[in-house]
Amino acid sequence: MSTALPVPVQVPSERQLARRETLRQLVRSKTFLVGFIVVAFWVFWALVGAALTPRDPLEQAADVLARPSSTYWFGTDSLGLDVFSRVLAGATGMLEIAPLAMLLGVAGGTVIGLVTGYFRGLVDETISRVIDAVLALPVIVIAVTAIVALGPSTMTLIIVIGVVFIPLVTRTVRAAVLAERELDYVQAARLRGERAPYVMFVEMLPNVMGPIVVEATVRLGYAIFAVAGLTFLGFGVQPPAPDWALQVAQNYQLLAGGSYWWTVLFPALAIASLVVAVNLIADGLTQVLDR
Amino acid sequence: MSVQVSETAPALELRNLDVVYRVRGRDRQVLRDVSLTVERGRSYGLVGESGCGKTTAALAIVRYLPRNGRVSSGSILIGARDVVKLNYRELRHLRAEDVGMVYQNPGAALNPGIRVGRQVAEVFVVRGVDRKEAQERALNALRTVQIADPGSVMERYPHQLSGGMQQRVVIAMALAKDPALLILDEPTTGLDATVEAEVLDLIAKLQSEFETAVLFISHNLGVIAKMCERVGVLYAGRLVEEGDAETVLRDPRHPYTVGLIRCIPRGGVRKDHGRLDTIPGFLPNLGEQPPGCIFADRCALSTERCVQEDPPPYQAGGGHTSRCHYHESAHTLPRREAADLDLPVVDRRTEPVVRFDDLGKVFHQRGHSVHALENVSAAIWPGETLGLVGESGSGKTTLARALLGLVAPTAGTVEFEGRPLAGHLSRRTADDVRALQIVFQNPDSALNRRHTVRRILRRALKKLAGITGAPAEKRLLELMQSVRLAERYVSARPAQLSGGLKQRVAVARAFAGEPRLVVCDEPTSALDVSVQAAILNLLVELQAERRVSYLFISHDLGVVRYISDRIAVLYLGRVMELGPAAVVFEGPHHPYTEALLSAVPTVDGGGRERIRLEGEIPSAANPPSGCVFHTRCPRKIGAICEQEEPPLLEVEEAHLMRCHIPIDELRRLQLGEREKAPA
Numbered sequence: 018m019s020t021a022l023p024v025p026v027q028v029p030s031e032r033q034l035a036r037r038e039t040l041r042q043l044v045r046s047k048t049f050l051v052g053f054i055v056v057a058f059w060v061f062w063a064l065v066g067a068a069l070t071p072r073d074p075l076e077q078a079a080d081v082l083a084r085p086s087s088t089y090w091f092g093t094d095s096l097g098l099d100v101f102s103r104v105l106a107g108a109t110g111m112l113e114i115a116p117l118a119m120l121l122g123v124a125g126g127t128v129i130g131l132v133t134g135y136f137r138g139l140v141d142e143t144i145s146r147v148i149d150a151v152l153a154l155p156v157i158v159i160a161v162t163a164i165v166a167l168g169p170s171t172m173t174l175i176i177v178i179g180v181v182f183i184p185l186v187t188r189t190v191r192a193a194v195l196a197e198r199e200l201d202y203v204q205a206a207r208l209r210g211e212r213a214p215y216v217m218f219v220e221m222l223p224n225v226m227g228p229i230v231v232e233a234t235v236r237l238g239y240a241i242f243a244v245a246g247l248t249f250l251g252f253g254v255q256p257p258a259p260d261w262a263l264q265v266a267q268n269y270q271l272l273a274g275g276s277y278w279w280t281v282l283f284p285a286l287a288i289a290s291l292v293v294a295v296n297l298i299a300d301g302l303t304q305v306l307d308r
Numbered sequence: 309m310s311v312q313v314s315e316t317a318p319a320l321e322l323r324n325l326d327v328v329y330r331v332r333g334r335d336r337q338v339l340r341d342v343s344l345t346v347e348r349g350r351s352y353g354l355v356g357e358s359g360c361g362k363t364t365a366a367l368a369i370v371r372y373l374p375r376n377g378r379v380s381s382g383s384i385l386i387g388a389r390d391v392v393k394l395n396y397r398e399l400r401h402l403r404a405e406d407v408g409m410v411y412q413n414p415g416a417a418l419n420p421g422i423r424v425g426r427q428v429a430e431v432f433v434v435r436g437v438d439r440k441e442a443q444e445r446a447l448n449a450l451r452t453v454q455i456a457d458p459g460s461v462m463e464r465y466p467h468q469l470s471g472g473m474q475q476r477v478v479i480a481m482a483l484a485k486d487p488a489l490l491i492l493d494e495p496t497t498g499l500d501a502t503v504e505a506e507v508l509d510l511i512a513k514l515q516s517e518f519e520t521a522v523l524f525i526s527h528n529l530g531v532i533a534k535m536c537e538r539v540g541v542l543y544a545g546r547l548v549e550e551g552d553a554e555t556v557l558r559d560p561r562h563p564y565t566v567g568l569i570r571c572i573p574r575g576g577v578r579k580d581h582g583r584l585d586t587i588p589g590f591l592p593n594l595g596e597q598p599p600g601c602i603f604a605d606r607c608a609l610s611t612e613r614c615v616q617e618d619p620p621p622y623q624a625g626g627g628h629t630s631r632c633h634y635h636e637s638a639h640t641l642p643r644r645e646a647a648d649l650d651l652p653v654v655d656r657r658t659e660p661v662v663r664f665d666d667l668g669k670v671f672h673q674r675g676h677s678v679h680a681l682e683n684v685s686a687a688i689w690p691g692e693t694l695g696l697v698g699e700s701g702s703g704k705t706t707l708a709r710a711l712l713g714l715v716a717p718t719a720g721t722v723e724f725e726g727r728p729l730a731g732h733l734s735r736r737t738a739d740d741v742r743a744l745q746i747v748f749q750n751p752d753s754a755l756n757r758r759h760t761v762r763r764i765l766r767r768a769l770k771k772l773a774g775i776t777g778a779p780a781e782k783r784l785l786e787l788m789q790s791v792r793l794a795e796r797y798v799s800a801r802p803a804q805l806s807g808g809l810k811q812r813v814a815v816a817r818a819f820a821g822e823p824r825l826v827v828c829d830e831p832t833s834a835l836d837v838s839v840q841a842a843i844l845n846l847l848v849e850l851q852a853e854r855r856v857s858y859l860f861i862s863h864d865l866g867v868v869r870y871i872s873d874r875i876a877v878l879y880l881g882r883v884m885e886l887g888p889a890a891v892v893f894e895g896p897h898h899p900y901t902e903a904l905l906s907a908v909p910t911v912d913g914g915g916r917e918r919i920r921l922e923g924e925i926p927s928a929a930n931p932p933s934g935c936v937f938h939t940r941c942p943r944k945i946g947a948i949c950e951q952e953e954p955p956l957l958e959v960e961e962a963h964l965m966r967c968h969i970p971i972d973e974l975r976r977l978q979l980g981e982r983e984k985a986p987a
Contacts, residue, residue, distance in 0.1 A: 038332075200753040200754075201748040201749075201750065201753045201754040202753060202754055202755055202756045204714060204746075204748075205746070205748070205754060205814075205817065207714070207733060208712060208714075208733070208741065208744070208745060208746060209741070209742070209745075209767075209768055209771040209772050209817075209820075209821075210738050210741045210742065210771055211771065220756055220759075223756075223758040224756070224757065224758055
């Protein structure tokens with residue numbers, strides 16, 4: 018006796034439809050769209066770098082500390098470097114370091130989060146306490162200590178920021194995994210004798226990707242922040258690279274009398290625009306992915 | 309200002325109501341030309357399966373439709389005022405004064421952060437009563453819904469109350485304003501049968517006291533039969549049949565109603581007597597509108613006329629209407645006869661598949677030790693189904709989990725085919741793990757929503773049967789065939805499947821290897837009755853084919869009776885009664901079993917005198933002394949019940965019971981009463 022009569026199923030490409038629907042919702046969200054456009058703008062300049070800037074960002078002009086004008090849109094700094102060109106070219110370093118640091122943090126946090134959330138018990142207790150201890154220390158102190166010990170380099174910066182992010186990502190992933198492991202399909206997997214890594218990475222990971230993607234974008238914003246902060250303190254990107262934070266660091270003393278504001282304002286705005294834009298994307302994703 | 313309610317107008321009247329939802333830029337009609345009338349002080353039941361538009365109707369009546377929904381035509385009259393035309397302020401008044409609403413999940417209806425007392429008082433404050441008097445009235449309102457010790461309940465937060473208590477609070481709030489109309493949307497669906505019975509009694513009593521008109525929405529025909537004077541059957545947004553509840557259920561005039569009633573296992577039908585009827589096919593897609601009868605493609609009686617011509621509501625006499633061209637012959641709807649099954653003959657002289665021996669499980673929680681299982685001994689033989697019944701908190705699920713190795717028992721042993729099984733899954737051999745499988749209650753969470761049917765079943769074949777590669781693809785199709793799952797679903801993901809199809813995938817997964825025993829943990833309670841019947845049939849067919857044993861957990865006694873060979877009744881982690889299904893149901897039974905049985909509302913309305921169970925199941929952290937059931941037992945005989953725990957004794961052949969009352973005495977008491985009760 019059969020009850021499954023041939024009744025048309027809803028289109029086989031349901032998954033593509035769902036994906037298209039998600040995309041459409043994202044594009045409809047102004048928050049996401051604005052963030053996306055700004056980030057796309059900076060990614061473009063990070064890719065073309067100095068090749069398309071009006072001037073060579075490392076070429077010193079005769080006009081030192083020139084005001085913004087039709088020749089130098091954003092003025093020049095104390096070395097006679099064109100601020101406009103340096104702001105555009107400055108995206109490169111930032112958009113190389115921050116995403117890599119974020120990836121390291123998210124990858125590490127995802128693995129540890131899955132393990133602690135899935136096993137719970139002693140494993141979870143131990144790792145969670147270590148994480149609590151790490152989180153109790155100010156990030157900047159850990160970072161500075163590590164950089165002093167390892168010596169400043171792009172690689173160090175990526176590793177330090179990435180590692181500092183691991184505990185934060187772990188928490189988010191662990192929370193999602195704790196909810197997910199209560200679902201019956203996880204027990205069903207255990208009841209057919211699946212090993213823990215399979216259950217964690219093949220069964221559960223795809224189902225907790227939503228919160229991980231959101232966390233990744235949030236972390237990217239913080240990574241940009243951290244790179245800028247450490248560079249400003251002299252632990253990050255080294256001169257004469259046209260880095261935004263470096264420009265701020267080199268010129269902020271000129272702000273004293275209220276003059277020469279352009280040397281600091283434009284690179285600072287660039288940092289702010291990127292951080293805000295990334296966070297707008299994160300907000301947009303949260304709205305759409307968190308059902 | 310109160311919305312003026314005319315004294316003569318019906319409490320609620322829907323006239324040709326159409327409701328549409330806008331989905332992906334298109335209007336999809338979810339209610340079509342629905343007309344019904346709830347007279348003042350009367351109760352009206354709306355039944356239908358999920359997706360038929362019952363809840364949409366409830367929401368539309370108070371204009372609570374989601375943002376993409378709207379009433380596209382027709383009118384909703386509450387006391388002669390058209391709700392559709394009210395402005396915002398009038399609507400607020402209507403909701404505050406004239407209509408009370410109770411939804412399925414009381415936990416979500418109460419604010420978790422506000423004490424119960426303040427929430428109930430709020431209802432009065434909104435109506436302009438000052439805070440102090442509101443508190444007073446709130447206390448009275450709680451008293452009205454028979455909450456013992458309302459003073460202390462006022463001080464508690466919702467999560468500190470049980471589901472039944474929460475629902476009482478919600479009902480108290482809905483009734484507080486003395487509404488002219490009360491809308492109840494599946495108010496007892498999430499509750500245990502005993503609690504459900506109490507809440508239903510309460511609603512019936514309050515309804516007659518307050519003379520409130522009630523719109524009662526439920527998928528459960530038994531509940532509707534018990535609660536309502538009139539009933540409307542909704543199918544795919546159309547009211548296909550309407551009439552007096554008794555007439556409609558006794559003499560249904562629409563094939564859909566006929567099918568719905570036949571799906572329910574009842575009247576002592578058992579698996580060896582025959583298959584359950586099902587309704588073939590599926591609900592039409594949202595907003596689909598065939599030119600003819602909406603039910604035509606699933607109806608065995610449909611003709612060319614049904615496909616072409618939309619049936620008007622035909623009069624069948626006595627206010628009974630049916631939207632069927634052939635309403636006079638609806639009862640001739642052919643049954644879907646199934647081939648005779650060769651059910652396994654259970655031989656209890658052989659080695660059982662599984663034997664529990666004095667099994668105990670203690671959970672430690674915040675300094676308390678909770679005895680979830682106490683001295684549970686039972687056995688399941690090859691090809692046999694052991695039904696497990698009891699209220700929530702009785703230890704059914706813990707027993708199943710201990711058997712599967714998901715929790716390790718703290719006392720006693722589980723034997724599998726004569727060998728002791730390791731307590732925890734991780735210490736069992738691969739073969740032992742494969743031999744015991746499960747079908748979960750909720751098919752949504754039982755399947756990985758990111759994996760396709762193929763992936764789910766291929767993996768199960770690999771792990772449970774060791775089949776990979778090309779042979780696996782062949783086995784996969786055979787497996788799908790054996791659970792009657794069409795081949796085209798092979799690359800579908802769970803979200804694309806209906807509840808019944810998902811449950812078939814889950815059954816297929818459990819049967820991918822050669823399981824010796826499958827735990828069925830409420831496998832049909834999340835499904836509609838027509839789908840439930842199909843899944844039960846499938847389980848019985850698989851049992852006939854594979855000689856597998858089932859441990860079948862369910863709170864639905866009709867279902868348990870249908871599928872089980874023997875039944876174990878659990879209360880506070882103890883087996884109270886264990887015996888052949890027929891004996892446990894026919895009696896004499898344990899007083900607890902008796903109470904469970906009498907709590908179930910049936911479609912035919914015939915029934916036993918309700919045995920009331922006082923209060924709720926006690927906490928397993930602090931079980932009562934003596935017989936654990938003595939605090940609620942309607943047949944308690946005296947001090948012995950409080951002091952001495954009765955042993956589980958074989959009171960007659962193969963029938964075990966844990967009660968101080970001798971079996972002959974129970975027989976005399978129970979059979980005597982049944983004879984007295986009017987037939």
